[in-house]
Every structure is written in structure tokens, then in C-alpha cells.
Amino acid sequence: MIAAVDDSLCECEMGFMIDGCFMFYFFQSTHATTHCQHVAKNIDNTGSGRAPAFISSSCGRPKQQQAACSHRLQSTTSDNIVDHQVWTFDDIQDFARKEGVELSKTNLGPAFRTVARSTHNSSKILGYGEGFVRPAGKILHLDKMEVFKPIVKQVRKENPDFRGGGTIFGVGLLFGYQCLLHGIENGCTEAEFLAIDDEDFQHKRLVRFYKNSGFKIIKYVGEDFQSIPDRMVWGGCGTLMRGNIKDDLLPLWSSLFIKATEREKNKINKV
Numbered sequence: 161m162i163a164a165v166d167d168s169l170c171e172c173e174m175g176f177m178i179d180g181c182f183m184f185y186f187f188q189s190t191h192a193t194t195h196c197q198h199v200a201k202n203i204d205n206t207g208s209g210r211a212p213a214f215i216s217s218s219c220g221r222p223k224q225q226q227a228a229c230s231h232r233l234q235s236t237t238s239d240n241i242v243d244h245q246v247w248t249f250d251d252i253q254d255f256a257r258k259e260g261v262e263l264s265k266t267n268l269g270p271a272f273r274t275v276a277r278s279t280h281n282s283s284k285i286l287g288y289g290e291g292f293v294r295p296a297g298k299i300l301h302l303d304k305m306e307v308f309k310p311i312v313k314q315v316r317k318e319n320p321d322f323r324g325g326g327t328i329f330g331v332g333l334l335f336g337y338q339c340l341l342h343g344i345e346n347g348c349t350e351a352e353f354l355a356i357d358d359e360d361f362q363h364k365r366l367v368r369f370y371k372n373s374g375f376k377i378i379k380y381v382g383e384d385f386q387s388i389p390d391r392m393v394w395g396g397c398g399t400l401m402r403g404n405i406k407d408d409l410l411p412l413w414s415s416l417f418i419k420a421t422e423r424e425k426n427k428i429n430k431v
Contacts, residue, residue: 245414246411247414248341259324260319260320260321262278263335271292274339275335280318288305288335289304290303291339298347299348300342302351305336312330329416340409348405350404356396357397363398363399370401374408374409374412375409376401377401378401383397
């Protein structure tokens with residue numbers, strides 16, 4: 161399957177991670193908004209909502225804006241990690257609430273799902289992530305992380321406390337972090353996902369995005385005979401990426417949240 165990441169401040173959805181984390185579905189039409197709400201309803205009512213995951217185009221943004229976005233992403237990994245401090249579940253919950261986001265997690269056996277909702281209206285599902293803990297190897301398998309951009313836009317208008325997730329990676333980083341904590345709780349040392357290769361340009365963007373998020377390229381899963389086992393696991397072709405949860409991902413992502421908190425404190429002090 162796919163993983164994608166939210167890049168909401170860059171006005172694009174990438175598919176966690178992350179906007180999923182994920183390749184995230186980029187919805188542009190009013191019909192797509194209805195589709196978002198339908199998927200969100202399935203998540204709420206059945207716990208088994210599924211939706212395709214894609215990475216968006218640049219949506220007609222000026223090249224200068226795209227370049228600025230790329231520079232901000234690249235700068236995240238070059239900054240020093242703040243004291244190697246790792247946030248707990250309570251830390252990320254408190255941070256998310258200040259951003260107007262309520263996080264929740266459900267799990268059944270090795271499978272899990274994390275959901276991000278607006279604090280002003282719990283029916284507004286901003287995004288979700290899901291996966292499972294592999295029984296062998298203690299690897300956190302990130303199957304899908306998806307952000308619903310039309311709903312995010314609605315919440316921006318309706319909820320004055322909502323600020324997009326606090327970092328350049330947007331809402332996806334919040335519930336993505338929760339996924340990583342779930343992996344640590346279950347003895348996982350590494351997280352894996354497949355950056356799906358549907359289109360060459362989109363695939364390159366997705367891989368670059370995840371590298372800037374702390375993941376490393378393991379190999380390309382192609383159409384060849386040797387890739388059959390991986391294709392059976394992930395359901396498609398793409399670049400397999402992996403990150404050490406405790407040593408790399410959690411400290412890096414924590415540092416982004418800490419810096420966002422410090423920026424907000426500085427703004428308040430100036431006022």
C-alpha cells in the first residue's frame with residue numbers, strides 16, 4: 161500500500177505520510193469534498209474506511225513558491241535536533257489541542273488507526289493513518305496516512321484555533337507521530353512504507369519529501385521477479401523507505417514541535 165505526508169503550508173497534498181504521509185489524495189472539486197466526507201464517515205462508523213492515496217501536482221503554484229517550499233523542507237533535517245528530546249503521547253496531545261486538533265487511536269490486534277479531528281467539531285476528520293505491527297522483525301508497517309484538504313480548508317475558516325498543525329508538514333505529522341509512538345509501545349525499532357510510483361514526477365517528490373522527514377531509501381520495488389514478495393506486501397511498485405523510530409524519527413519530529421512551540425512563545429512575548 162502507500163504512506164504519505166501532509167505539506168499543508170506548501171499548499172499541496174503529498175502521499176505519509178504523509179498530504180500521507182502518505183500519498184495523500186488532493187481533492188479540488190466540490191464532488192471531491194463530498195467524497196472526503198464519505199470516507200471520513202466510514203472511518204467514524206465502521207473503522208474500516210479506505211480511500212485511494214495520491215500525490216498532488218503543484219496545482220499551478222508559481223515556481224518561486226514551489227522553490228521556497230522545497231527550501232523549507234530541506235532545511236528541517238539540517239537543523240540541530242533540540243537536545244535529542246523525545247515527546248510523549250501527552251506532549252503531542254497537548255501540542256495538537258493548541259493547534260485545534262484532537263488526536264485519537266484505536267487498535268485491533270496488530271492493526272492500528274490514528275485519527276485527527278478538529279477540536280471545534282469532532283465530525284470534521286482532518287486525516288488519518290493506519291498500519292500494523294509486523295509479527296516478525298518488529299517493524300511498524302505504515303500502510304496509509306491521508307489528509308483531507310477540503311475539510312482542512314473548511315476547518316481553517318470555522319475554527320480560529322486551528323493553525324494547520326504547527327509545522328510545515330501540517331496535520332499529517334501530528335497523527336504520524338502518534339503512529340511512531342504506537343510502534344515504540346509495541347517494541348518496533350523501525351518504520352517502513354512504500355512511496356508508490358504511479359507517476360515519475362510525483363514519485364520523486366514523494367521520495368524527496370520523506371527523505372527530508374528522516375527516512376532512508378532501502379530499495380526500489382519494481383516489476384521484476386525478485387520484487388514479487390515486496391509487491392505482495394505493499395500492493396504495488398515504488399521506493400521502499402525505512403527510518404529508525406527511536407534514534408532518528410522521534411527526535412527529529414520532536415525537534416520540529418519544540419521549535420514550533422518556541423516560535424509561538426516568542427510571538428506571545430513580543431505582543
